[in-house]
Amino acid sequence: MNNKDPLSLIPSEMEPAGAYRLFQSLVAPRPIAWVSSIDSRGKVNLAPFSFFNAVATRPLIVMLAIGQKGTGPKDTLRNLQETGEFVINIVSEELAEAMNITSGDWPPETNEFEVLQLTSLPSIDVKPPRVADAPAAMEAKVRQIVPVEGTSSTLVLGEVIRFHVQEGILRPNGLVDPLLSKPIARLGDNEYATIGRVFTMNRPKF
Numbered sequence: 001m002n003n004k005d006p007l008s009l010i011p012s013e014m015e016p017a018g019a020y021r022l023f024q025s026l027v028a029p030r031p032i033a034w035v036s037s038i039d040s041r042g043k044v045n046l047a048p049f050s051f052f053n054a055v056a057t058r059p060l061i062v063m064l065a066i067g068q069k070g071t072g073p074k075d076t077l078r079n080l081q082e083t084g085e086f087v088i089n090i091v092s093e094e095l096a097e098a099m100n101i102t103s104g105d106w107p108p109e110t111n112e113f114e115v116l117q118l119t120s121l122p123s124i125d126v127k128p129p130r131v132a133d134a135p136a137a138m139e140a141k142v143r144q145i146v147p148v149e150g151t152s153s154t155l156v157l158g159e160v161i162r163f164h165v166q167e168g169i170l171r172p173n174g175l176v177d178p179l180l181s182k183p184i185a186r187l188g189d190n191e192y193a194t195i196g197r198v199f200t201m202n203r204p205k206f
């Protein structure tokens, strides 16, 4: 062990819940995809996922990693398997509490939009609706569903096919202003972060 290491731990020797807590506080801050989806009968679902990121740019591909609920699939995964369409709603500070409530273990027949009295708007290219008050949303279609070997997680890869961006937050340089969209990020367990200081750095030119 490098004696400058204040603490050196081996995940497989740790209690799994403890290893997971440490892991999620280190792989942080994580963006949050607030995912709307529907089942084959058109029942709407809304739930947050922070094992979420961008994985390819042409076309635009995102990933979600979805764990299990007990021994079965979460409603979102089942819906994505059944209908292959979803919307990633961006969670602003104002929407944080509502997002958190949608992570509750609501039964499959519950429409979280109705429980929370969240206004929905129809999407254009996919069937699941979007969260009207989200600063931005991305309509997406499932490309691949990959079970992660030796785990109870499933990786979902989806292509972003349409953006919705609220009036006034997109700057002329093509970037959303994070001080206006105010996305929250997930840290460890129940900890979250807001955008602090935003600074720029030019990439080296070699």
Ligand SMILES: Cc1cc2nc3c(=O)[nH]c(=O)nc-3n(C[C@H](O)[C@H](O)[C@H](O)COP(=O)(O)O)c2cc1C
Pocket (backbone or CB within 6 Å): 032, 045, 046, 047, 048, 049, 050, 051, 052, 065, 066, 067, 068, 069, 073, 074, 075, 076, 077, 099, 100, 102, 103, 104, 105, 106, 186
């Ligand atoms: C901020 C946040 C992020 C979450 N990220 C994930 C995630 O990446 N993967 C996952 O399986 N569950 C995640 N969860 C838990 C799910 O939201 C929760 O299991 C939810 O009930 C799933 O809903 P569903 O069964 O309607 O799909 C997260 C919860 C919160 C509050």
